[in-house]
Amino acid sequence: MHDDLEIQWLRTFLTVIMKGSMTAASIQLCRSQSAISMHIRKLEDALGVKLFCRANKTLSLTAEGHELAGYAEKLLSLHSQAKSSIIGNQLRGKISFGIPDDYASAYLATILTDFSRQYPAVELSLICEPSSQLLPKIEAGTLDVALVTRDTPSRGQFLTRQPLVWVGKFPAQSMEDGPLPIAMYEFGSEARKRITQCLQQVRQGYRIMYNSPFIAGQIAVAQSGQALAILTQCSVPRELTVINSVDLPVLPVLELAVVNGDHCKAEHPANRLTEVIVKIFT
Numbered sequence: 001m002h003d004d005l006e007i008q009w010l011r012t013f014l015t016v017i018m019k020g021s022m023t024a025a026s027i028q029l030c031r032s033q034s035a036i037s038m039h040i041r042k043l044e045d046a047l048g049v050k051l052f053c054r055a056n057k058t059l060s061l062t063a064e065g066h067e068l069a070g071y072a073e074k075l076l077s078l079h080s081q082a083k084s085s086i087i088g089n090q091l092r093g094k095i096s097f098g099i100p101d102d103y104a105s106a107y108l109a110t111i112l113t114d115f116s117r118q119y120p121a122v123e124l125s126l127i128c129e130p131s132s133q134l135l136p137k138i139e140a141g142t143l144d145v146a147l148v149t150r151d152t153p154s155r156g157q158f159l160t161r162q163p164l165v166w167v168g169k170f171p172a173q174s175m176e177d178g179p180l181p182i183a184m185y186e187f188g189s190e191a192r193k194r195i196t197q198c199l200q201q202v203r204q205g206y207r208i209m210y211n212s213p214f215i216a217g218q219i220a221v222a223q224s225g226q227a228l229a230i231l232t233q234c235s236v237p238r239e240l241t242v243i244n245s246v247d248l249p250v251l252p253v254l255e256l257a258v259v260n261g262d263h264c265k266a267e268h269p270a271n272r273l274t275e276v277i278v279k280i281f282t
Contacts, residue, residue, distance in 0.1 A: 009039045009046075012031075012036055022037055022040070024061070042260055047068070049062070050064065065168070088188070089116035091269055093123070095144050096149075097144065097273060098127040106234035124273075131149040132151075132186070132203070135155075144261050144264055145270045147259075148257050149189075150190070151189060153255075157258050159281040162253065162255075163252075164195065165230070165231060166248050181227035182210075183209060183229040184210065184212075184230065187209060209221065211250050219237060
């Protein structure tokens, strides 16, 4: 053992574990596979142990590899905290951040808390609008960052999947008496497009009782018992019940992504907000 453990070697080591192979890690880190292999070899040389068992073209951690993984996670976390503490207090600027209200109810408080703790001098302006309105602003360069429902598989950086669910109580009107009354997302939204396809399976048909880009109205209608609402699972309030019924079609699952405007170059503080958001979801 003769070398210090470099942060980049440890980052590569954890990425190989997470991705399951050096090839996948090289893609994730935008490095050649030979560079990935070299980092692992340097780690093994520095420690004088083997970190991976290589058999049948698969990688598995040795006992020493498992032990190092725990320390590597702590070291990288501390490294990140140190950078954020020093750089974060120096970072200045303004960021405009867009988020739909259903995601805001679930995630915004955590995002604001984590970001302001790391970058207290950065001014953050919030825009709470549907994804269908936020994305054009990102493309036009009038919005820096947005947490949105993906409209295409390549849109932004993937965060998580969020199922849509039926909430409320079956209206006083029987399922057999006429079209099912529904409180619905706004016209043009990605969620509405996908929901509409599923609604074709409603046996007795359906009618849209309420349209809105915001969830407050949908929740109120569902609470009144006059219609069922369709909400993202993360935004369902405690007083509403999620309905699982064979009489209702299975709803789609949405993909959440964080998107940066093309005008946000490497030095733009918006990139620090994106990093904070990604970390919350990983």
